Every structure is written in structure tokens, then in C-alpha cells.
Amino acid sequence: MGVFSRFSDIINSNINSLLDKAEDPTKMVRLIIQEMEDTLVEVRSSSAKMIADKKDLVRQSARFENDAQQWQEKAELALSKDREDLARAALLEKKKCEDSAQALAEELAHVEEHIAKLQDEITQLQDKLVDAKARQKAILLREKSANSRLKVKQNLHSDKINDAMSRFDNYERKIDDIEAQVESYDIGSKSLADEIAELEANEKVDDELAQLKAKMNADKKDK
Structure with a gap:
């Protein structure tokens, strides 16, 4: 039937x-x-x-x-x-x-x-x-x-997707390490422009220090 x-x-x-x-x-x-x-x-x-x-x-x-x-x-x-x-x-x-x-x-x-x-x-x-x-x-x-x-839902929640994302995170961390190593080589080495800029900064500090000393000596004389 x-x-x-x-x-x-x-x-x-x-x-x-x-x-x-x-x-x-x-x-x-x-x-x-x-x-x-x-x-x-x-x-x-x-x-x-x-x-x-x-x-x-x-x-x-x-x-x-x-x-x-x-x-x-x-x-x-x-x-x-x-x-x-x-x-x-x-x-x-x-x-x-x-x-x-x-x-x-x-x-x-x-x-x-x-x-x-x-x-x-x-x-x-x-x-x-x-x-x-x-x-x-x-x-x-x-x-x-x-x-x-x-x-689609199964793929989004599958271990393969999670594993792939985890690998991406690992790759990013490795790249961060490489970039940090590159930056570490730059520490302690100054370019000509950096050294000149440092001299200019020191000169300004010296000028301000001289002005401060002169002001303080003038104050003592007034007393």
C-alpha cells in the first residue's frame, strides 16, 4: 500500500x-x-x-x-x-x-x-x-x-579553521620576533642626523642652565 x-x-x-x-x-x-x-x-x-x-x-x-x-x-x-x-x-x-x-x-x-x-x-x-x-x-x-x-556553519566551527587561525597567530608572533631583532640592531647606533640633533638639544639645555645660574646669583646679591 x-x-x-x-x-x-x-x-x-x-x-x-x-x-x-x-x-x-x-x-x-x-x-x-x-x-x-x-x-x-x-x-x-x-x-x-x-x-x-x-x-x-x-x-x-x-x-x-x-x-x-x-x-x-x-x-x-x-x-x-x-x-x-x-x-x-x-x-x-x-x-x-x-x-x-x-x-x-x-x-x-x-x-x-x-x-x-x-x-x-x-x-x-x-x-x-x-x-x-x-x-x-x-x-x-x-x-x-x-x-x-x-x-558553512560546520566549517566555521571545525578544528581545521581553529587550527588555521592558531597558525596565523604563530606566524604573526614569529614576524614580531624578527622585527624586534631588527630593531635591536639599531639600538646604540646613531646616525649623523641623530648625533647633530642631540648636540642641539644639549646646547639648549646648557643655555637654560647658564640662565638659571645667572638668575640665582643676581638674587643672592640683592639680599
Whole structure:
């Protein structure tokens, strides 16, 4: 037994509810579509058989009606020849043909009713199938998006990423050490510009010191 046991189960089913309860919505919608397509083939096959039966009934009914007309003509011919007995027999055969045609007409009405119902069921099933396929497409897109996001999240939280970042930190520390070694060679070695700048600074300090001494000596004399 498939997802649906009968045609009415498919027509009356709530696809949203089925998908909400499914552990694997992608698999469920695929099974639903397969069941719908299989049922659609069966219903169309039944409809085709009914249409063939209808055509056969129409042919039989037309034949009985034609036979009834012929028996009518034969009855009239027999009466014209004063053969009432033959006319009566011909009318009896005509009655049998008319009864058979009437029975076929009633059967034909039932067949046409069933064909109409089948056509309506086919339309409903096709609508359901279109809806299911649209939902299948949406579910597949959501699944693809979710899997892509999950893969990114897993990569972001993987040990490989953490290990790579740790290596970057180690490389940066090594570069810092190399730069520190380079700077250490510059300590104690002064360029010509540095030495001249140092002389200028010392000269300013000497000038300020001389000015301070002169000021203090002047203060002592005033006292």
C-alpha cells in the first residue's frame, strides 16, 4: 500500500499536514507525487475504458433502433398483403428491439455519469499534482539552502579553521620576533642626523642652565 490507499484519500488529503508530520519531507513529497501519478494513470485508463464502452453502447443502441425500424416496415408490408399473423410477429420483434434499445439507453446514461465523475476526479487530481510538484520544488530549494548553510556553519566551527587561525597567530608572533631583532640592531647606533640633533638639544639645555645660574646669583646679591 502506498501513501494513499484510495483516490478519495488523495483528493481529501492535506498535503501540508502530511509534510509537517513527516520525518523526511523531501522523501514524503516524492512518494506523494509518485502515488498521484500512478493513480492518475489508473483513473485515465478507467476513463478511456468507459469511453470505449460508451461508443459500443451507442453502436448497439443504433443497431437495435435500426432493426426496430426495419421490423416496422416489415409489419406494414405484411398487413398490405393481408398477413396479419406476420405483421403481429414483426411487431413483436420490433418491441424486442425497442426494449433492448431502451435498456442500452439507460446503461448509456449510467456510463456517461461515471465518465463525468472520472473527468472531474482527473481534474482534481491534476490540481493536487501541480500543487504537490510546486511544494516539492520549494522543499528542495529549502533543503539545498539549509544544507549549504549547515556546511558553512560546520566549517566555521571545525578544528581545521581553529587550527588555521592558531597558525596565523604563530606566524604573526614569529614576524614580531624578527622585527624586534631588527630593531635591536639599531639600538646604540646613531646616525649623523641623530648625533647633530642631540648636540642641539644639549646646547639648549646648557643655555637654560647658564640662565638659571645667572638668575640665582643676581638674587643672592640683592639680599
